[in-house]
Amino acid sequence: MIDRIRTLLSGHPMIPLDFSALSDDANLYDAGLTSFASVQMMLALEEEFDVEFPEAMLTRRTFASLANIAEAVSQITRKAA
Amino acid sequence: MNVVSKIEAAAPAAAVEAPAERMRRVVAVAVEHGDAVDREGRFPAETVEALKRERLLSVAIPAEYGGEGLGTAAVADLIAQLAQACGSSAMIYAMHQIKTSSFVMHGTGSEWHRAYMRRIAAEQLLMASATTEAGIGGNLRNSICAIEVEDGRFRLTKEAIVISYGNYADAILATARRAPDAASSDQIMVVIPNDANRTIDRTVVWDTLGMRGTCSDGFHLEAVGNAAQIFPKPFSEIAAQSMLASSHIYWAATWFGIAADAFNRAQAFVKAAARKQTDGTLPPGALRLAEAAAKLQEMKGHLMAAIHRFDAAQVDAARGDDAALSSIGFAAEINALKVAASEKAGEVVRIALLVNGILGYKNGTPFSVGRHLRDTASAPVMISNDRILSNTATLLLMSRFDTSLGG
Ligand SMILES: Cc1cc2nc3c(=O)[nH]c(=O)nc-3n(C[C@H](O)[C@H](O)[C@H](O)COP(=O)(O)OP(=O)(O)OC[C@H]3O[C@@H](n4cnc5c(N)ncnc54)[C@H](O)[C@@H]3O)c2cc1C
Numbered sequence: 459m460i461d462r463i464r465t466l467l468s469g470h471p472m473i474p475l476d477f478s479a480l481s482d483d484a485n486l487y488d489a490g491l492t493s494f495a496s497v498q499m500m501l502a503l504e505e506e507f508d509v510e511f512p513e514a515m516l517t518r519r520t521f522a523s524l525a526n527i528a529e530a531v532s533q534i535t536r537k538a539a
Numbered sequence: 540m541n542v543v544s545k546i547e548a549a550a551p552a553a554a555v556e557a558p559a560e561r562m563r564r565v566v567a568v569a570v571e572h573g574d575a576v577d578r579e580g581r582f583p584a585e586t587v588e589a590l591k592r593e594r595l596l597s598v599a600i601p602a603e604y605g606g607e608g609l610g611t612a613a614v615a616d617l618i619a620q621l622a623q624a625c626g627s628s629a630m631i632y633a634m635h636q637i638k639t640s641s642f643v644m645h646g647t648g649s650e651w652h653r654a655y656m657r658r659i660a661a662e663q664l665l666m667a668s669a670t671t672e673a674g675i676g677g678n679l680r681n682s683i684c685a686i687e688v689e690d691g692r693f694r695l696t697k698e699a700i701v702i703s704y705g706n707y708a709d710a711i712l713a714t715a716r717r718a719p720d721a722a723s724s725d726q727i728m729v730v731i732p733n734d735a736n737r738t739i740d741r742t743v744v745w746d747t748l749g750m751r752g753t754c755s756d757g758f759h760l761e762a763v764g765n766a767a768q769i770f771p772k773p774f775s776e777i778a779a780q781s782m783l784a785s786s787h788i789y790w791a792a793t794w795f796g797i798a799a800d801a802f803n804r805a806q807a808f809v810k811a812a813a814r815k816q817t818d819g820t821l822p823p824g825a826l827r828l829a830e831a832a833a834k835l836q837e838m839k840g841h842l843m844a845a846i847h848r849f850d851a852a853q854v855d856a857a858r859g860d861d862a863a864l865s866s867i868g869f870a871a872e873i874n875a876l877k878v879a880a881s882e883k884a885g886e887v888v889r890i891a892l893l894v895n896g897i898l899g900y901k902n903g904t905p906f907s908v909g910r911h912l913r914d915t916a917s918a919p920v921m922i923s924n925d926r927i928l929s930n931t932a933t934l935l936l937m938s939r940f941d942t943s944l945g946g
Contacts, residue, residue, distance in 0.1 A: 474722065487775040490722030492680055493870065497933045516937050518779060518865035 459528045466506050467524075472498040482525040487518065496521045503527065509534045558609065561593035562620050569624035574903070576627055576752035577910050580745065582707050583752045586621075586628040587665065595632075597660035599639045604653065605660030611785070611853075612846050615792040622796025623803070626914035627752025629796055631665075631704055633789035638666035638712050640785040641728065641770065644853075645777045651767035655710075655730060667708035669760060673698040677922040680778060681723040685716035688766045695729065700743055700757040709733050713760065714774050726774035729764075737762035749913030780856070780864050784849045784873045788842065791880035794918050795838050798887035801911040802828075802835050805891035808898065808906045824894035831890040838883045845876045868938040874931040881918030888912050 460482055468477045473495045480489060491499075499521055504510055509531065511520070520530045568589040576583045590596055599614050600606025609617075614636050622629035639659070646652030658664060670679040684697040695715055702711060710732040717725050731737050743757025770777060805828055812822035852863035863869060888911045892899045895906040902909055 485773075487779075488725065488773045490725035491775075492724045493779075493867070493930065494933050497936050500937050511937070513868070513939050516867045517862050518867075519862065 459532060460524050462506075463503070463524055463527055463531070466502060467499060470498060470502055473502075477524070480524065482528075483523050485522055486524075487522060491521070499527075503531060507531055507535060509538065558595060558598050558607065558613065558617055559620065561595060562617050565589040565593055565595065566621060566624045569621060569628045573625035573628070574910070576625060577749075577913075580747075580751035580754070582704060582754045583625060583628045583631070584707070586625060587631065587707070590632060591663035591665075594660075594663060596635060596663045596665060597639075599636055599643060600656050600660050601643065604656040606656075611788060611850050612843075615788060615842070615846055618789055618792040619796035619799065622793045623800040625752065626793065626797045626910065627750050629793045630750055630753050630790075633793045634668055634703055635666050636789050637782060637785045638668055640781045641712065641777055644781040645770055645772040649767065649771040651765065652730070652770065655732075662709075664709035665704070665707065667702055667704055667711045669697060669699040669702045669705070669711050669713040669758075671699065671701040673700050677926055679714065679922070680726070680775070682714050682716045682726050683723070685719045685721060686727060686729060686769070687719060688769075691766050692763060693729065693766050693769065694763050695731075695761070697760045698742070698757075699760045701745075701755045702739075702758055702760075703753040703755040705739060705756055705758050706741070706754065711737075711739075711760070713762075717773075724775070728770045728774045728777055729762075730768045730770075731760070731762045731764065736764050748916055749910070750917045751913075779870070780861065783870065784845075787873050787877040787880075788845055788849060790918070790921065791838070791842050791845075791876055794880050794884035794915055795835075795842055797911050797914050798835060798838065798884040801888040801891035801908045802831050804899070804906050804908060805831060805894040808895045827890050827894045831887050831894070834883050834887050834890070838880055838887070841876055841879055845873060848872065866938070867934050868941055871931050871934040871938050872941070874927050874934070877922070878919075878924045878927055878931075881915075881921070881924060884915040884918055885912075888915050
Protein backbone atom coordinates (compact mmCIF):
# COMPACT_ATOMS: atom_id res chain seq x y z
CA MET A 459 0.00 0.00 0.00
CA ILE A 460 2.66 2.51 1.04
CA ASP A 461 4.75 1.72 -2.04
CA ARG A 462 1.74 2.25 -4.31
CA ILE A 463 1.09 5.61 -2.62
CA ARG A 464 4.75 6.57 -2.83
CA THR A 465 4.84 5.81 -6.56
CA LEU A 466 1.58 7.66 -7.18
CA LEU A 467 2.68 10.80 -5.36
CA SER A 468 6.26 10.77 -6.70
CA GLY A 469 4.95 11.12 -10.23
CA HIS A 470 2.65 14.04 -9.37
CA PRO A 471 3.76 17.32 -10.96
CA MET A 472 1.95 19.49 -8.37
CA ILE A 473 3.55 17.84 -5.32
CA PRO A 474 7.18 18.97 -5.23
CA LEU A 475 8.47 16.57 -2.58
CA ASP A 476 11.24 14.00 -3.02
CA PHE A 477 9.33 10.96 -1.76
CA SER A 478 12.24 8.61 -2.48
CA ALA A 479 14.22 10.41 0.23
CA LEU A 480 11.39 10.35 2.77
CA SER A 481 10.81 7.49 5.20
CA ASP A 482 7.30 6.15 5.79
CA ASP A 483 7.03 8.13 9.02
CA ALA A 484 8.77 11.33 7.89
CA ASN A 485 6.66 14.45 8.46
CA LEU A 486 5.62 15.70 5.03
CA TYR A 487 4.78 19.19 6.31
CA ASP A 488 8.28 19.52 7.72
CA ALA A 489 9.53 18.47 4.30
CA GLY A 490 7.63 21.38 2.77
CA LEU A 491 4.13 20.06 2.02
CA THR A 492 1.79 23.06 1.56
CA SER A 493 -1.98 23.03 1.93
CA PHE A 494 -2.27 23.37 -1.83
CA ALA A 495 -0.09 20.30 -2.39
CA SER A 496 -2.01 18.37 0.26
CA VAL A 497 -5.25 19.00 -1.65
CA GLN A 498 -3.57 17.73 -4.83
CA MET A 499 -2.50 14.71 -2.84
CA MET A 500 -6.03 14.06 -1.60
CA LEU A 501 -7.49 14.37 -5.11
CA ALA A 502 -4.86 11.98 -6.54
CA LEU A 503 -5.52 9.44 -3.78
CA GLU A 504 -9.31 9.63 -4.22
CA GLU A 505 -8.88 9.07 -7.94
CA GLU A 506 -6.39 6.21 -7.57
CA PHE A 507 -8.25 4.28 -4.86
CA ASP A 508 -11.75 5.30 -5.92
CA VAL A 509 -12.62 6.57 -2.45
CA GLU A 510 -13.76 9.79 -0.83
CA PHE A 511 -12.16 11.05 2.38
CA PRO A 512 -14.84 11.74 5.00
CA GLU A 513 -14.82 15.19 6.64
CA ALA A 514 -13.51 13.83 9.96
CA MET A 515 -10.36 12.61 8.18
CA LEU A 516 -9.64 15.90 6.46
CA THR A 517 -7.05 17.13 8.92
CA ARG A 518 -3.40 17.89 8.62
CA ARG A 519 -2.60 14.74 10.54
CA THR A 520 -4.11 12.46 7.88
CA PHE A 521 -1.64 13.76 5.32
CA ALA A 522 1.31 14.26 7.66
CA SER A 523 3.21 11.11 6.61
CA LEU A 524 3.05 8.28 4.07
CA ALA A 525 2.21 5.89 6.91
CA ASN A 526 -0.70 8.08 8.04
CA ILE A 527 -2.02 8.30 4.48
CA ALA A 528 -1.82 4.54 4.03
CA GLU A 529 -3.61 4.01 7.33
CA ALA A 530 -6.38 6.44 6.33
CA VAL A 531 -6.83 4.92 2.88
CA SER A 532 -7.04 1.38 4.25
CA GLN A 533 -9.54 2.53 6.88
CA ILE A 534 -11.80 3.99 4.19
CA THR A 535 -11.49 1.01 1.86
CA ARG A 536 -12.17 -1.36 4.79
CA LYS A 537 -15.35 0.55 5.61
CA ALA A 538 -16.43 0.58 1.96
CA ALA A 539 -15.91 -3.19 1.63
CA MET B 540 13.02 53.38 26.32
CA ASN B 541 14.73 55.57 28.89
CA VAL B 542 15.69 54.45 32.36
CA VAL B 543 12.81 56.15 34.13
CA SER B 544 10.13 54.53 32.00
CA LYS B 545 11.92 51.19 32.31
CA ILE B 546 11.59 51.43 36.08
CA GLU B 547 7.97 52.50 35.73
CA ALA B 548 7.29 49.60 33.38
CA ALA B 549 8.74 47.21 35.92
CA ALA B 550 6.49 48.48 38.72
CA PRO B 551 4.07 45.64 39.53
CA ALA B 552 1.43 47.97 41.02
CA ALA B 553 -0.24 48.57 37.67
CA ALA B 554 -0.79 44.85 37.12
CA VAL B 555 -3.48 44.54 39.79
CA GLU B 556 -5.85 46.74 37.80
CA ALA B 557 -7.98 45.16 35.05
CA PRO B 558 -6.32 45.27 31.61
CA ALA B 559 -9.27 47.17 30.11
CA GLU B 560 -8.88 49.85 32.77
CA ARG B 561 -5.17 50.20 31.99
CA MET B 562 -5.93 50.29 28.27
CA ARG B 563 -8.31 53.19 28.91
CA ARG B 564 -5.32 55.30 29.94
CA VAL B 565 -3.41 54.20 26.84
CA VAL B 566 -6.40 55.15 24.70
CA ALA B 567 -6.30 58.67 26.15
CA VAL B 568 -2.67 58.96 24.99
CA ALA B 569 -3.51 57.51 21.57
CA VAL B 570 -6.41 59.95 21.08
CA GLU B 571 -4.10 62.85 21.82
CA HIS B 572 -1.43 61.85 19.31
CA GLY B 573 -3.42 59.90 16.70
CA ASP B 574 -3.80 62.71 14.17
CA ALA B 575 -0.14 63.76 14.36
CA VAL B 576 1.02 60.13 14.01
CA ASP B 577 -1.11 59.81 10.89
CA ARG B 578 -0.19 63.17 9.36
CA GLU B 579 3.53 62.81 9.95
CA GLY B 580 3.60 59.06 9.26
CA ARG B 581 5.57 58.61 12.45
CA PHE B 582 5.78 55.82 15.00
CA PRO B 583 3.22 56.28 17.82
CA ALA B 584 6.02 56.37 20.40
CA GLU B 585 3.85 57.88 23.16
CA THR B 586 1.20 55.20 22.80
CA VAL B 587 3.67 52.31 22.73
CA GLU B 588 5.44 53.84 25.73
CA ALA B 589 2.07 53.89 27.51
CA LEU B 590 1.41 50.24 26.56
CA LYS B 591 4.73 49.34 28.16
CA ARG B 592 4.09 51.50 31.21
CA GLU B 593 0.72 49.77 31.71
CA ARG B 594 2.38 46.38 31.17
CA LEU B 595 0.00 45.57 28.35
CA LEU B 596 2.65 43.93 26.13
CA SER B 597 2.69 40.79 28.28
CA VAL B 598 -1.01 40.23 29.02
CA ALA B 599 -1.16 37.10 26.82
CA ILE B 600 1.96 35.51 28.28
CA PRO B 601 1.18 32.80 30.87
CA ALA B 602 1.48 33.88 34.51
CA GLU B 603 4.32 31.41 35.11
CA TYR B 604 6.47 33.47 32.75
CA GLY B 605 5.45 36.81 34.25
CA GLY B 606 2.39 37.63 32.14
CA GLU B 607 -1.33 37.52 32.84
CA GLY B 608 -2.43 34.58 30.69
CA LEU B 609 -5.25 36.39 28.85
CA GLY B 610 -7.08 34.42 26.17
CA THR B 611 -7.93 35.37 22.61
CA ALA B 612 -11.23 37.14 23.36
CA ALA B 613 -9.74 39.36 26.07
CA VAL B 614 -6.77 40.31 23.89
CA ALA B 615 -9.05 41.01 20.90
CA ASP B 616 -11.12 43.31 23.13
CA LEU B 617 -8.02 45.28 24.13
CA ILE B 618 -7.03 45.65 20.47
CA ALA B 619 -10.52 46.84 19.46
CA GLN B 620 -10.48 49.31 22.36
CA LEU B 621 -7.22 50.85 21.15
CA ALA B 622 -8.33 50.78 17.50
CA GLN B 623 -11.15 53.19 18.33
CA ALA B 624 -8.47 55.78 19.10
CA CYS B 625 -5.63 55.05 16.64
CA GLY B 626 -5.66 52.38 13.94
CA SER B 627 -1.87 52.30 13.55
CA SER B 628 -1.29 51.86 17.29
CA ALA B 629 -3.88 49.07 17.41
CA MET B 630 -2.31 47.30 14.42
CA ILE B 631 1.10 47.48 16.10
CA TYR B 632 -0.39 46.06 19.29
CA ALA B 633 -2.21 43.37 17.26
CA MET B 634 0.97 42.31 15.46
CA HIS B 635 2.84 42.14 18.75
CA GLN B 636 0.10 39.87 20.12
CA ILE B 637 0.29 37.63 17.04
CA LYS B 638 4.02 37.16 17.65
CA THR B 639 3.33 36.58 21.34
CA SER B 640 0.92 33.77 20.47
CA SER B 641 3.74 32.02 18.57
CA PHE B 642 5.84 32.08 21.75
CA VAL B 643 2.97 30.91 23.94
CA MET B 644 1.84 28.09 21.66
CA HIS B 645 5.09 26.97 20.08
CA GLY B 646 7.92 28.23 22.25
CA THR B 647 7.36 26.53 25.59
CA GLY B 648 9.33 23.45 24.46
CA SER B 649 12.56 25.43 24.31
CA GLU B 650 14.55 26.87 27.20
CA TRP B 651 15.69 29.85 25.11
CA HIS B 652 12.11 30.81 24.19
CA ARG B 653 10.83 30.33 27.74
CA ALA B 654 13.58 32.63 28.99
CA TYR B 655 12.79 35.17 26.29
CA MET B 656 9.10 35.12 27.20
CA ARG B 657 10.11 36.06 30.73
CA ARG B 658 12.12 38.92 29.29
CA ILE B 659 9.18 40.12 27.17
CA ALA B 660 7.13 40.33 30.35
CA ALA B 661 9.83 41.76 32.62
CA GLU B 662 11.15 44.34 30.15
CA GLN B 663 7.93 44.84 28.13
CA LEU B 664 9.64 44.03 24.82
CA LEU B 665 7.88 44.78 21.53
CA MET B 666 7.90 42.00 18.88
CA ALA B 667 7.75 42.58 15.11
CA SER B 668 7.42 40.24 12.13
CA ALA B 669 9.37 39.67 8.92
CA THR B 670 7.61 37.15 6.71
CA THR B 671 7.20 39.23 3.54
CA GLU B 672 10.23 39.01 1.25
CA ALA B 673 11.26 40.51 -2.06
CA GLY B 674 10.12 38.08 -4.77
CA ILE B 675 7.58 36.31 -2.51
CA GLY B 676 5.13 39.04 -1.53
CA GLY B 677 2.34 37.92 0.77
CA ASN B 678 2.85 34.19 0.11
CA LEU B 679 4.16 33.70 3.62
CA ARG B 680 4.40 29.90 3.42
CA ASN B 681 7.34 30.30 1.04
CA SER B 682 10.76 31.80 1.59
CA ILE B 683 13.68 32.54 -0.69
CA CYS B 684 16.21 33.33 2.03
CA ALA B 685 17.69 30.43 4.00
CA ILE B 686 19.12 30.23 7.48
CA GLU B 687 22.58 28.65 7.78
CA VAL B 688 23.34 26.76 10.96
CA GLU B 689 26.80 25.60 11.91
CA ASP B 690 28.25 24.60 15.30
CA GLY B 691 25.20 25.85 17.14
CA ARG B 692 25.31 29.29 15.49
CA PHE B 693 23.05 30.69 12.77
CA ARG B 694 23.48 33.26 10.03
CA LEU B 695 20.61 34.87 8.09
CA THR B 696 20.25 37.55 5.43
CA LYS B 697 16.76 38.60 4.34
CA GLU B 698 15.37 41.23 1.95
CA ALA B 699 12.42 42.02 4.17
CA ILE B 700 10.44 44.53 2.15
CA VAL B 701 7.80 45.19 4.84
CA ILE B 702 8.54 45.10 8.57
CA SER B 703 6.06 47.15 10.55
CA TYR B 704 7.84 49.27 13.20
CA GLY B 705 11.03 47.37 12.29
CA ASN B 706 13.14 50.29 13.51
CA TYR B 707 11.35 50.43 16.86
CA ALA B 708 10.86 46.78 17.80
CA ASP B 709 12.91 45.04 20.49
CA ALA B 710 12.99 41.87 18.39
CA ILE B 711 11.97 40.71 14.92
CA LEU B 712 10.60 37.21 14.27
CA ALA B 713 11.75 36.25 10.78
CA THR B 714 10.90 33.28 8.58
CA ALA B 715 13.42 31.55 6.33
CA ARG B 716 14.07 28.21 4.68
CA ARG B 717 15.47 25.64 7.11
CA ALA B 718 18.75 25.30 5.18
CA PRO B 719 20.25 26.47 1.88
CA ASP B 720 19.17 23.21 0.20
CA ALA B 721 15.64 23.10 1.72
CA ALA B 722 12.40 23.45 -0.27
CA SER B 723 10.84 26.94 -0.37
CA SER B 724 8.04 25.88 1.98
CA ASP B 725 10.34 24.04 4.43
CA GLN B 726 10.62 26.99 6.78
CA ILE B 727 11.65 27.94 10.30
CA MET B 728 11.04 31.07 12.37
CA VAL B 729 13.83 32.68 14.33
CA VAL B 730 13.87 35.38 17.02
CA ILE B 731 16.25 38.22 16.17
CA PRO B 732 16.66 40.59 19.12
CA ASN B 733 17.68 44.19 18.55
CA ASP B 734 21.33 43.85 19.60
CA ALA B 735 24.86 43.91 18.22
CA ASN B 736 24.28 40.58 16.41
CA ARG B 737 21.96 42.12 13.85
CA THR B 738 21.89 45.01 11.42
CA ILE B 739 18.88 46.40 9.59
CA ASP B 740 19.32 48.88 6.77
CA ARG B 741 16.22 50.62 5.52
CA THR B 742 15.68 49.98 1.81
CA VAL B 743 12.04 51.07 1.38
CA VAL B 744 10.23 53.99 3.02
CA TRP B 745 6.62 53.50 4.17
CA ASP B 746 4.73 56.50 2.81
CA THR B 747 1.19 55.20 2.39
CA LEU B 748 -2.47 56.04 2.18
CA GLY B 749 -3.25 54.74 5.67
CA MET B 750 -1.82 52.79 8.61
CA ARG B 751 0.91 55.39 8.33
CA GLY B 752 2.03 55.12 11.94
CA THR B 753 2.91 51.42 11.57
CA CYS B 754 6.10 52.64 9.83
CA SER B 755 6.21 49.40 7.83
CA ASP B 756 9.49 50.20 6.07
CA GLY B 757 11.51 47.67 4.08
CA PHE B 758 14.88 46.49 5.35
CA HIS B 759 17.96 44.55 4.40
CA LEU B 760 18.23 42.34 7.47
CA GLU B 761 21.40 40.55 8.54
CA ALA B 762 21.72 38.55 11.72
CA VAL B 763 23.86 35.95 13.44
CA GLY B 764 23.15 34.25 16.75
CA ASN B 765 22.58 31.16 18.81
CA ALA B 766 20.77 28.38 16.91
CA ALA B 767 18.54 28.00 19.98
CA GLN B 768 16.77 31.21 18.88
CA ILE B 769 15.10 29.15 16.13
CA PHE B 770 11.60 28.05 17.23
CA PRO B 771 11.55 24.33 18.10
CA LYS B 772 8.52 23.73 15.83
CA PRO B 773 8.60 24.01 12.00
CA PHE B 774 6.99 27.20 10.67
CA SER B 775 4.38 25.10 8.80
CA GLU B 776 3.00 24.07 12.17
CA ILE B 777 3.27 27.55 13.71
CA ALA B 778 1.45 29.05 10.73
CA ALA B 779 -1.31 26.45 10.67
CA GLN B 780 -1.90 26.16 14.41
CA SER B 781 -1.54 29.70 15.74
CA MET B 782 -0.34 32.37 13.36
CA LEU B 783 -3.04 32.13 10.70
CA ALA B 784 -5.86 32.24 13.23
CA SER B 785 -4.35 34.82 15.57
CA SER B 786 -3.40 37.09 12.63
CA HIS B 787 -6.83 37.08 11.11
CA ILE B 788 -8.60 37.42 14.46
CA TYR B 789 -6.40 40.25 15.76
CA TRP B 790 -6.33 42.07 12.42
CA ALA B 791 -10.12 41.80 12.22
CA ALA B 792 -10.37 43.13 15.80
CA THR B 793 -8.33 46.15 14.69
CA TRP B 794 -10.55 46.83 11.68
CA PHE B 795 -13.64 46.26 13.80
CA GLY B 796 -12.48 48.88 16.32
CA ILE B 797 -11.77 51.43 13.58
CA ALA B 798 -15.16 50.79 11.97
CA ALA B 799 -16.86 51.02 15.37
CA ASP B 800 -15.33 54.45 15.98
CA ALA B 801 -16.51 55.65 12.55
CA PHE B 802 -19.94 54.32 13.46
CA ASN B 803 -19.88 56.16 16.81
CA ARG B 804 -19.04 59.39 15.01
CA ALA B 805 -21.94 58.88 12.59
CA GLN B 806 -24.24 58.11 15.50
CA ALA B 807 -23.20 61.32 17.25
CA PHE B 808 -23.86 63.21 14.03
CA VAL B 809 -27.33 61.73 13.62
CA LYS B 810 -28.19 62.41 17.27
CA ALA B 811 -27.12 66.03 16.96
CA ALA B 812 -29.22 66.38 13.81
CA ALA B 813 -32.23 64.68 15.49
CA ARG B 814 -32.13 67.22 18.31
CA LYS B 815 -32.50 70.02 15.78
CA GLN B 816 -35.40 68.26 14.07
CA THR B 817 -38.43 69.99 15.66
CA ASP B 818 -41.14 68.05 13.79
CA GLY B 819 -40.21 64.73 15.40
CA THR B 820 -39.02 63.12 12.14
CA LEU B 821 -35.65 61.40 11.94
CA PRO B 822 -32.75 63.04 10.09
CA PRO B 823 -31.94 61.41 6.72
CA GLY B 824 -28.70 59.85 8.00
CA ALA B 825 -30.60 57.76 10.56
CA LEU B 826 -31.53 55.12 8.01
CA ARG B 827 -27.93 54.78 6.84
CA LEU B 828 -26.86 54.50 10.43
CA ALA B 829 -29.16 51.52 10.89
CA GLU B 830 -27.59 49.94 7.80
CA ALA B 831 -24.11 50.51 9.21
CA ALA B 832 -25.16 49.02 12.56
CA ALA B 833 -26.23 45.83 10.80
CA LYS B 834 -22.85 45.55 9.09
CA LEU B 835 -20.97 46.24 12.30
CA GLN B 836 -23.06 43.55 13.98
CA GLU B 837 -22.15 41.11 11.20
CA MET B 838 -18.48 41.86 11.77
CA LYS B 839 -18.86 41.33 15.48
CA GLY B 840 -20.76 38.06 15.09
CA HIS B 841 -18.23 36.68 12.65
CA LEU B 842 -15.32 37.71 14.85
CA MET B 843 -16.85 36.26 18.02
CA ALA B 844 -17.64 32.95 16.29
CA ALA B 845 -14.06 32.68 15.04
CA ILE B 846 -12.64 33.51 18.48
CA HIS B 847 -14.93 30.95 20.06
CA ARG B 848 -13.90 28.26 17.61
CA PHE B 849 -10.19 29.08 17.95
CA ASP B 850 -10.35 29.02 21.75
CA ALA B 851 -12.23 25.70 21.76
CA ALA B 852 -9.70 24.20 19.33
CA GLN B 853 -6.85 25.46 21.53
CA VAL B 854 -8.37 23.87 24.62
CA ASP B 855 -8.60 20.56 22.71
CA ALA B 856 -5.02 20.95 21.53
CA ALA B 857 -3.81 21.59 25.08
CA ARG B 858 -5.40 18.24 25.99
CA GLY B 859 -3.44 16.61 23.19
CA ASP B 860 -6.17 16.60 20.51
CA ASP B 861 -5.22 18.97 17.71
CA ALA B 862 -7.78 17.63 15.20
CA ALA B 863 -9.95 20.79 15.37
CA LEU B 864 -6.97 23.14 15.25
CA SER B 865 -5.48 21.41 12.24
CA SER B 866 -8.71 20.77 10.36
CA ILE B 867 -9.00 22.13 6.85
CA GLY B 868 -12.49 23.46 7.60
CA PHE B 869 -11.10 25.66 10.38
CA ALA B 870 -8.49 27.15 8.07
CA ALA B 871 -11.17 27.93 5.48
CA GLU B 872 -13.34 29.61 8.13
CA ILE B 873 -10.49 31.74 9.43
CA ASN B 874 -9.61 32.82 5.88
CA ALA B 875 -13.25 33.81 5.39
CA LEU B 876 -13.08 36.00 8.51
CA LYS B 877 -10.18 37.99 7.06
CA VAL B 878 -11.82 38.59 3.71
CA ALA B 879 -15.24 39.45 5.18
CA ALA B 880 -13.97 41.68 8.00
CA SER B 881 -11.61 43.59 5.71
CA GLU B 882 -14.41 44.35 3.26
CA LYS B 883 -17.03 45.13 5.87
CA ALA B 884 -14.82 47.59 7.77
CA GLY B 885 -14.48 49.72 4.66
CA GLU B 886 -18.23 49.54 4.02
CA VAL B 887 -19.10 50.75 7.53
CA VAL B 888 -16.67 53.66 7.26
CA ARG B 889 -17.98 54.67 3.85
CA ILE B 890 -21.53 54.74 5.20
CA ALA B 891 -20.35 56.87 8.13
CA LEU B 892 -18.81 59.27 5.64
CA LEU B 893 -22.08 59.51 3.75
CA VAL B 894 -23.96 60.18 6.99
CA ASN B 895 -21.53 62.82 8.24
CA GLY B 896 -21.21 64.51 4.86
CA ILE B 897 -18.75 67.35 4.55
CA LEU B 898 -17.99 67.28 8.29
CA GLY B 899 -16.94 63.67 7.87
CA TYR B 900 -14.85 64.44 4.82
CA LYS B 901 -12.98 67.28 6.51
CA ASN B 902 -10.08 66.53 8.82
CA GLY B 903 -10.16 67.77 12.39
CA THR B 904 -13.91 67.74 13.12
CA PRO B 905 -15.54 65.47 15.72
CA PHE B 906 -17.17 63.70 12.75
CA SER B 907 -14.04 63.21 10.60
CA VAL B 908 -13.66 59.69 9.21
CA GLY B 909 -10.88 60.29 6.69
CA ARG B 910 -8.26 58.50 8.74
CA HIS B 911 -10.68 55.61 9.31
CA LEU B 912 -11.26 55.37 5.58
CA ARG B 913 -7.56 55.35 4.76
CA ASP B 914 -6.62 52.97 7.58
CA THR B 915 -9.28 50.41 6.65
CA ALA B 916 -8.26 50.66 2.97
CA SER B 917 -5.17 48.65 3.97
CA ALA B 918 -7.29 45.71 5.12
CA PRO B 919 -8.03 44.03 1.76
CA VAL B 920 -4.37 44.41 0.64
CA MET B 921 -2.82 43.21 3.91
CA ILE B 922 -2.23 39.79 2.34
CA SER B 923 -4.36 40.32 -0.73
CA ASN B 924 -7.96 39.16 -0.37
CA ASP B 925 -7.63 37.57 -3.82
CA ARG B 926 -4.65 35.55 -2.63
CA ILE B 927 -6.61 34.42 0.43
CA LEU B 928 -9.72 33.58 -1.59
CA SER B 929 -7.69 31.47 -3.99
CA ASN B 930 -6.17 29.59 -1.03
CA THR B 931 -9.66 29.05 0.36
CA ALA B 932 -10.84 27.85 -3.04
CA THR B 933 -8.27 25.07 -2.74
CA LEU B 934 -9.25 24.27 0.84
CA LEU B 935 -12.91 24.01 -0.14
CA LEU B 936 -12.06 21.03 -2.33
CA MET B 937 -11.36 19.18 0.87
CA SER B 938 -13.82 20.52 3.42
CA ARG B 939 -17.54 20.81 3.82
CA PHE B 940 -19.29 23.92 5.11
CA ASP B 941 -20.19 23.55 8.79
CA THR B 942 -23.88 24.42 9.01
CA SER B 943 -24.19 23.76 12.75
CA LEU B 944 -25.51 26.70 14.77
CA GLY B 945 -24.15 25.25 17.98
CA GLY B 946 -27.34 23.59 19.24
C1 LIG C 1 -0.45 47.77 7.20
C2 LIG C 1 0.41 46.63 6.74
C3 LIG C 1 1.38 46.13 7.60
C4 LIG C 1 2.20 45.06 7.21
N1 LIG C 1 3.14 44.61 8.08
C5 LIG C 1 3.94 43.58 7.73
C6 LIG C 1 4.94 43.10 8.63
O1 LIG C 1 5.11 43.60 9.75
N2 LIG C 1 5.73 42.08 8.25
C7 LIG C 1 5.59 41.48 7.04
O2 LIG C 1 6.31 40.54 6.76
N3 LIG C 1 4.66 41.91 6.14
C8 LIG C 1 3.83 42.96 6.46
N4 LIG C 1 2.89 43.42 5.56
C9 LIG C 1 2.86 42.83 4.23
C10 LIG C 1 1.76 41.81 4.07
O3 LIG C 1 1.98 40.75 4.95
C11 LIG C 1 1.75 41.29 2.63
O4 LIG C 1 2.99 40.75 2.31
C12 LIG C 1 1.47 42.38 1.67
O5 LIG C 1 0.20 42.90 1.99
C13 LIG C 1 1.52 41.91 0.25
O6 LIG C 1 0.62 40.87 0.05
P1 LIG C 1 0.06 40.47 -1.38
O7 LIG C 1 -0.32 39.06 -1.31
O8 LIG C 1 -0.95 41.48 -1.77
O9 LIG C 1 1.31 40.80 -2.29
P2 LIG C 1 1.87 40.08 -3.50
O10 LIG C 1 2.05 38.65 -3.16
O11 LIG C 1 3.08 40.82 -3.92
O12 LIG C 1 0.73 40.27 -4.53
C14 LIG C 1 0.58 41.47 -5.29
C15 LIG C 1 -0.79 41.46 -5.96
O13 LIG C 1 -0.91 40.34 -6.83
C16 LIG C 1 -2.18 39.77 -6.72
N5 LIG C 1 -2.00 38.37 -6.26
C17 LIG C 1 -0.91 37.81 -5.78
N6 LIG C 1 -1.09 36.52 -5.54
C18 LIG C 1 -2.32 36.22 -5.86
C19 LIG C 1 -3.08 35.03 -5.84
N7 LIG C 1 -2.57 33.88 -5.42
N8 LIG C 1 -4.34 35.11 -6.24
C20 LIG C 1 -4.86 36.27 -6.67
N9 LIG C 1 -4.18 37.42 -6.73
C21 LIG C 1 -2.92 37.41 -6.33
C22 LIG C 1 -2.97 40.60 -5.75
O14 LIG C 1 -3.77 41.49 -6.46
C23 LIG C 1 -1.92 41.32 -4.98
O15 LIG C 1 -2.34 42.56 -4.52
C24 LIG C 1 2.05 44.48 5.92
C25 LIG C 1 1.07 44.98 5.06
C26 LIG C 1 0.26 46.04 5.44
C27 LIG C 1 -0.79 46.55 4.50
